[in-house]
Amino acid sequence: xxxPIAYLxxxxxxxxPRIMKNAEFAELGLxxxxxxxxxxxxxxxxxxxxPHETNRTMSAAAARIAMERAxxxxxxxxxxxxxxxxxxxxxxxxxxxxxxxxxxxxxxxFDVMAACSSFLYGLIIAEGLMQSGSADTALVxxxxxxxxxxxxxxxxxxxxxxxxxxxxxxxxxxxxxGILSTFMRSDGRLxxxxxxxxxxxxxxxxxxxxxxxxxxxxxxxxxxxxxxxxSMSEAADRALDGAKLTGEDIDLMIPHQAxxxxxxxTAKHARIPMDKVYVNVDRYxxxxxxxxxxxxxxxxxxxxxxxxxxxxxxxxxxGFTWASLVIRF
Ligand code: UT7
Numbered sequence: 016x017x018x019p020i021a022y023l024x025x026x027x028x029x030x031x032p033r034i035m036k037n038a039e040f041a042e043l044g045l046x047x048x049x050x051x052x053x054x055x056x057x058x059x060x061x062x063x064x065x066p067h068e069t070n071r072t073m074s075a076a077a078a079r080i081a082m083e084r085a086x087x088x089x090x091x092x093x094x095x096x097x098x099x100x101x102x103x104x105x106x107x108x109x110x111x112x113x114x115x116x117x118x119x120x121x122x123x124x125f126d127v128m129a130a131c132s133s134f135l136y137g138l139i140i141a142e143g144l145m146q147s148g149s150a151d152t153a154l155v156x157x158x159x160x161x162x163x164x165x166x167x168x169x170x171x172x173x174x175x176x177x178x179x180x181x182x183x184x185x186x187x188x189x190x191x192x193g194i195l196s197t198f199m200r201s202d203g204r205l206x207x208x209x210x211x212x213x214x215x216x217x218x219x220x221x222x223x224x225x226x227x228x229x230x231x232x233x234x235x236x237x238x239x240x241x242x243x244x245x246s247m248s249e250a251a252d253r254a255l256d257g258a259k260l261t262g263e264d265i266d267l268m269i270p271h272q273a274x275x276x277x278x279x280x281t282a283k284h285a286r287i288p289m290d291k292v293y294v295n296v297d298r299y300x301x302x303x304x305x306x307x308x309x310x311x312x313x314x315x316x317x318x319x320x321x322x323x324x325x326x327x328x329x330x331x332x333x334g335f336t337w338a339s340l341v342i343r344f
Contacts, residue, residue, distance in 0.1 A: 181308020
């Protein structure tokens with residue numbers, strides 16, 4: 016395949032205005048404190064969506080900014096790939112809600128369910144659709160309202176997650192800028208290390224589920240941590256190999272923002288110094304599908320990425336899923 020096929024023409028983000036600091040968890044009666052959360056995760060605060068801020072509204076806000084920057088109208092979108100682990104409804108997809116909200120009447124819209132890797136999966140799927148001739152212009156979104164699916168009585172998970180949305184418009188590449196390499200992988204044998212045990216068809220919602228609180232996210236944090244480091248390191252290697260580059264050729268790495276210690280271990284493995292790694296987990300917590308999309312938007316709008324730079328995106332999430340891309344800007 017001759018690359019680049021697609022380039023990122025515009026990005027956007029939305030973060031709910033309500034910011035929750037670590038100290039607020041103790042006020043909710045949880046046995047935790049700022050020092051533990053900062054030391055173990057690097058997180059200092061997260062954005063929390065209000066009832067009226069849904070994935071539909073947050074993703075639309077991010078998408079409108081991305082489309083304006085890309086010079087693309089809703090009617091020009093051929094594809095909308097939306098990643099989320101916290102859909103507004105279980106049927107139909109959140110992507111069709113976004114499509115309706117935008118008035119993107121020509122697009123084929125679908126959700127990508129790859130947890131924290133969803134935005135990267137979405138970019139890779141969209142590039143593939145462009146390669147096959149099925150699309151010229153794609154909107155890829157990551158959006159989460161995770162604060163509605165975490166157990167606010169479980170200190171080992173609820174301190175980690177936050178809400179928000181990020182979006183990117185992909186257009187057909189005309190020069191050397193664009194996606195240079197991609198890698199995606201999953202391992203369903205490990206699904207139960209990070210999952211929602213009930214609320215779906217295998218264990219429908221009922222009074223017992225409510226009592227057990229088993230419709231909330233459950234995680235074996237230490238196991239997930241180990242797999243995250245291993246798989247993100249592999250993903251970094253594979254995308255670099257695919258682009259025939261090494262860590263030294265990378266101007267900026269944008270990793271999934273779950274835990275600063277996972278980010279540091281991945282960067283060390285890839286031989287990328289931390290001053291070339293974008294970190295915002297301190298301000299957002301883990302926003303799953305939205306994480307890399309929000310960080311990418313910040314890196315571009317703050318000038319951390321300028322034209323000519325080579326950027327490595329890498330993510331890992333429930334499933335497990337992991338993915339990576341090298342992009343030239
Ligand atoms: O988005 C992709 C997937 N998610 C991740 O990548 C997350 C991966 N995992 C992690 O980031 C880390 O494992 C955590 C941040 C979740 C936990 O950090 P850890 O260093 O692995 O801690 P731990 O789970 O081994 O727990 C250590 C202790 C435990 O107490 P004991 O058993 O040693 O007495 C926990 O009960 O810390 C306790 N603990 C807490 N203490 C204060 C767990 N959560 C908290 C808390 N505040 N919020």
